[in-house]
Amino acid sequence: MIQFFGFFGDSLSRFPTVSADSMDSLNSGEVNNQWNKYKDKNLSLYWRWFRQEDSNFQKNNFPVYSDSTVNLIVSSRLDNKSDLGKILGLSVKEPDSRFIAAAYHKWGKKCVDHIAGDWIFVLYDKIEQELFLAKDHFGNTGLFYYKSDCLFAFSSDLRYLLLQNQIPKEINDLFIAKTLVSCPKEGTETAYEEIFRLPPAHYLQVKDRKCKLTRYYFLEKTPLLRYKREEEYFEQFLDLYTKSVKACLQGPGPFASTLSGGLDSGSVSVLAARELAQKGVKLQSYTSVPLYSITGLDWGNRFGDERRFVKRVVDFSGNINVNYINAKEISLISGIKKHLISHAEPGHAAGNYYWILSILKQAQNDGIKTLLTGQGGNGTVSWSGFTESEEMRLLIQQHSFTFSFYKQLIKNLIYRIAPYSVINFYRHCGLEKEPWLSYSAINHSLSDYLELGNKMKKAGHDPHFKTYEAPLKARFRILQAGKTHSGSIWQANGMQYGMEIRDPTRGKELMEFCISVPDRIYRNKNQDRYLMRKSMQGLLPDEVLLNKKRGLQAADNIYRVRAEAAEISAELNSLKKSDLANRFLDISKMEVVFERALRESNREVNGIIGSVLLRGMDTGLFLKDFEEKET
Numbered sequence: 001m002i003q004f005f006g007f008f009g010d011s012l013s014r015f016p017t018v019s020a021d022s023m024d025s026l027n028s029g030e031v032n033n034q035w036n037k038y039k040d041k042n043l044s045l046y047w048r049w050f051r052q053e054d055s056n057f058q059k060n061n062f063p064v065y066s067d068s069t070v071n072l073i074v075s076s077r078l079d080n081k082s083d084l085g086k087i088l089g090l091s092v093k094e095p096d097s098r099f100i101a102a103a104y105h106k107w108g109k110k111c112v113d114h115i116a117g118d119w120i121f122v123l124y125d126k127i128e129q130e131l132f133l134a135k136d137h138f139g140n141t142g143l144f145y146y147k148s149d150c151l152f153a154f155s156s157d158l159r160y161l162l163l164q165n166q167i168p169k170e171i172n173d174l175f176i177a178k179t180l181v182s183c184p185k186e187g188t189e190t191a192y193e194e195i196f197r198l199p200p201a202h203y204l205q206v207k208d209r210k211c212k213l214t215r216y217y218f219l220e221k222t223p224l225l226r227y228k229r230e231e232e233y234f235e236q237f238l239d240l241y242t243k244s245v246k247a248c249l250q251g252p253g254p255f256a257s258t259l260s261g262g263l264d265s266g267s268v269s270v271l272a273a274r275e276l277a278q279k280g281v282k283l284q285s286y287t288s289v290p291l292y293s294i295t296g297l298d299w300g301n302r303f304g305d306e307r308r309f310v311k312r313v314v315d316f317s318g319n320i321n322v323n324y325i326n327a328k329e330i331s332l333i334s335g336i337k338k339h340l341i342s343h344a345e346p347g348h349a350a351g352n353y354y355w356i357l358s359i360l361k362q363a364q365n366d367g368i369k370t371l372l373t374g375q376g377g378n379g380t381v382s383w384s385g386f387t388e389s390e391e392m393r394l395l396i397q398q399h400s401f402t403f404s405f406y407k408q409l410i411k412n413l414i415y416r417i418a419p420y421s422v423i424n425f426y427r428h429c430g431l432e433k434e435p436w437l438s439y440s441a442i443n444h445s446l447s448d449y450l451e452l453g454n455k456m457k458k459a460g461h462d463p464h465f466k467t468y469e470a471p472l473k474a475r476f477r478i479l480q481a482g483k484t485h486s487g488s489i490w491q492a493n494g495m496q497y498g499m500e501i502r503d504p505t506r507g508k509e510l511m512e513f514c515i516s517v518p519d520r521i522y523r524n525k526n527q528d529r530y531l532m533r534k535s536m537q538g539l540l541p542d543e544v545l546l547n548k549k550r551g552l553q554a555a556d557n558i559y560r561v562r563a564e565a566a567e568i569s570a571e572l573n574s575l576k577k578s579d580l581a582n583r584f585l586d587i588s589k590m591e592v593v594f595e596r597a598l599r600e601s602n603r604e605v606n607g608i609i610g611s612v613l614l615r616g617m618d619t620g621l622f623l624k625d626f627e628e629k630e631t
Helices: 020-026 055-060 081-088 096-114 158-162 173-181 231-247 263-277 307-317 332-343 350-365 392-397 403-417 420-428 444-449 452-458 471-479 486-496 508-516 530-535 557-563 565-576 579-584 587-599 603-630
Strands: 002-008 036-039 043-049 064-066 070-078 117-125 130-135 144-147 152-155 195-197 202-207 210-215 255-258 283-288 320-325 370-372 500-502
Touching: 002 070, 002 117, 002 158, 036 064, 043 070, 064 096, 070 096, 081 096, 096 117, 096 130, 096 202, 130 152, 144 158, 152 158, 158 195, 173 444, 173 452, 173 579, 173 603, 231 263, 231 508, 231 530, 255 263, 263 283, 263 307, 263 320, 263 370, 263 530, 283 307, 283 350, 307 320, 320 350, 332 350, 332 486, 332 557, 332 565, 332 603, 350 486, 350 603, 444 452, 471 508, 486 500, 557 565, 557 587, 557 603, 565 579, 565 587, 565 603, 579 603, 587 603
Parallel strands: 255 283, 255 370, 283 320, 370 500
Antiparallel strands: 002 043, 002 152, 036 043, 064 070, 070 117, 117 130, 130 202, 144 152, 144 195, 202 210
């Protein structure tokens, strides 16, 4: 992929831009420092490879295309190039930019319906004098933009827009509040009021100083699939999953994967290892493990050290080399600061930054060019299924007539018959009205000022996380189809460390299949995630396939907080001096959590370390830095 930014408008000469070369300090990954420039009357464009590529790769994947009617820049991995080539009359050796230009010439704006993979592009139609920006269905890509009456700016990297003096920077209060309370954001939102991101499955038209945003793809409209033989679901699933993994192994290696002890990354890793074995290549993998002993801590149905299950996967596959990463070189605070440098806005998973960045840094040192993850599996390949989706006949056949059976039978009947509104009224009885005040560091006065409760309700978000809903609705809540920010987050991670990060669990064809499968296929014989468990038999060891516990990321954060207490205390004190941080945060609550972490070791404290202390620190350090730059 490449980095690019540009400007569009009829008065570009009035807006001096920051030199492209001055942006080099933003990157720690391998980049080709030579910026390329294109300019005509209404369009200025800057681009460069974000990592070193050999000359043949650059020639065959040239990202810019121009002819008499269009100018185009693309950052992509096209998964259906062979099929497109037959329709468009192009050789697969042609660069992606040539394919997308030809697709636009043939189908116009509907070209986005015919392109599969991870991609973003910006196209200037000289005839229509219109700028056309588009983003893939669900890929690990990001595209940001700013609009005013006389200027439109765009970039694959949010930070490049922030460096432009003519673009105003103002904090988006609601974005920050939603981040603190774990409320899903709208697809276009960023941490800045006047800078937006292009959501997945959308395109944007810019013409005559006006912008029009259109969603072109709806995963929600996928029809239900019904096979006569149940085995057909498992056969097609494995075929499509293998195809999606294979597509992510295109391009330059070496290839690697993140590998936990669970089903998502485990299945991605073994399928990738199987493909690479045919070429005599071994898959590298990276597993986050605790730096401190977590023996004796009660994690309930979670396991905090994934080495046991990872070793089973590695031994069973025979073509995976595992690297255990304890992230001893990155503290919690430095992980947050490094993340803010890469992303320029706070995020949800501040308690995980340090080990994610440690993995990426090690992968960079090992020369990895493409890293696979299983990040999107929860709503697709490893959806758990609802207990109520089990057919009544199977429920009776598979259980002995015990008290627990009758209890489950009654619950099943109630959930099948009662309206969702009645069930949710019962589930929410007696619950506190503002639960986010207990699990976040948000300042109560800011919450009131923003009328956060009403906004969450209007957006359909349940701050108690107890709403009961239909299986498909629950899955789309997880997937955030058409508005998730995860793709742009992973793109930024990859760019900072000189690699592409790809997620086979989010392949378009695979996702459509997973959504179309009846929910009962995901839950059978009292076993959740059944589609994955059944389909991967013989590819993953039984100990992993049948394990019902889930992994717990950052399980030793309690001990990390204690070891890094001086650094955390100093940063908390610095936040007290920031007016902006105090406006958004209840720093005294963060201090209480910090003090509890120093003396208590239990699941509750480990949870609020992440949601209150570290997420609050992430937000606070972002606000403090913003305040210092503006003064």
